[in-house]
């Protein structure tokens with residue numbers, strides 16, 4: 001995994017003389033006391049993290065926790081008080097104006113909560129704007145803008161003005177404008193929070209689809225934990241300018257670090273976060289098609305199970321046999337291959353467990369988790385589906 005963004009000990013203090021406040025902050029003085037005693041506001045306090053190339057990294061937290069301050073540091077809209085921000089290995093805090101301008105025009109683009117569109121420009125001219133600033137020739141920039149608008153589903157809307165569009169469509173324009181420059185990094189500050197729930201879901205899906213195609217590095221801010229867990233490959237949860245916990249949604253759900261985090265994840269629908277791969281386990285026993293019935297019976301007896309998956313030499317799934325059939329088959333001189341059952345369920349490791357619940361409850365046999373080559377990755381039994389939900 002390539003590290004795209006590396007943030008090291010980043011602090012942002014707002015006020016007349018931020019640097020003078022640093023020693024107090026480092027001594028552990030609280031945000032409230034610093035404000036009361038010095039009139040300075042701590043935006044973010046000694047934050048460090050890495051973002052991988054091609055990842056959707058979500059930052060979440062309550063209002064005032066420092067999310068916007070942090071994301072605005074990543075393109076230096078906020079000048080950090082202290083700390084380093086490496087992007088592709090370069091500390092952008094040290095950039096001069098020329099390099100910073102180039103960085104903003106080519107490498108990182110921002111999508112804002114309230115769209116931030118030019119009301120007096122058409123949809124097309126909004127998207128063209130960044131390309132215009134960059135000095136792309138007219139014909140080419142219009143062609144890119146049209147293509148980008150089409151890619152977010154806005155073909156046919158080019159000549160409208162933003163106020164003629166719904167909120168969701170306006171945010172698509174915001175997204176198209178950011179994408180038009182083909183930046184490596186998208187900085188998205190609560191881009192969907194002004195949208196109503198249905199449109200919001202639609203836009204989340206759209207973003208995931210776009211991301212599957214374009215593989216940008218995305219920093220996405222939200223205060224909605226469900227949105228965070230739906231979109232984020234990893235999520236950082238902030239409080240009072242500090243990152244309290246960073247992890248994949250599964251890691252955070254499995255081990256919330258403190259009561260603050262527990263409070264956040266309490267309302268999460270775990271069945272929509274956990275996937276088959278998170279709850280599958282290694283089968284306690286397996287047999288190969290070449291093994292005889294006796295071995296299959298012995299394996300089942302030893303493991304205390306009443307059915308067992310049968311695989312080939314490459315661990316590809318051939319079927320399943322039950323202990324009853326095997327015992328009967330042994331008497332009738334049958335081969336293991338003759339007794340294979342196929343009426344069990346298989347699943348892809350990425351399937352969310354809410355889709356597996358009905359299958360698991362109705363099924364007599366464990367669910368087999370297989371990859372695209374039908375290789376057995378693990379199994380899921382009914383209890384593991386149900387116990388993962390509590």
Ligand SMILES: Nc1ncnc2c1ncn2[C@@H]1O[C@H](COP(=O)(O)OP(=O)(O)OP(=O)(O)O)[C@@H](O)[C@H]1O
Pocket residue numbers: 014015041042043061062063064065066067068069070223
């Ligand atoms: N330009 C500024 N000047 C002074 N203080 C600021 C400024 N911007 C942010 N702050 C302060 O920094 C802290 C973090 O604010 P920030 O806007 O980053 O929070 P947030 O997590 O984005 O909140 P929200 O969810 O409401 O957008 C707050 O205490 C805020 O008052």
Ligand SMILES: [Mg+2]
Pocket residue numbers: 067068069
């Ligand atoms: Mg904010």
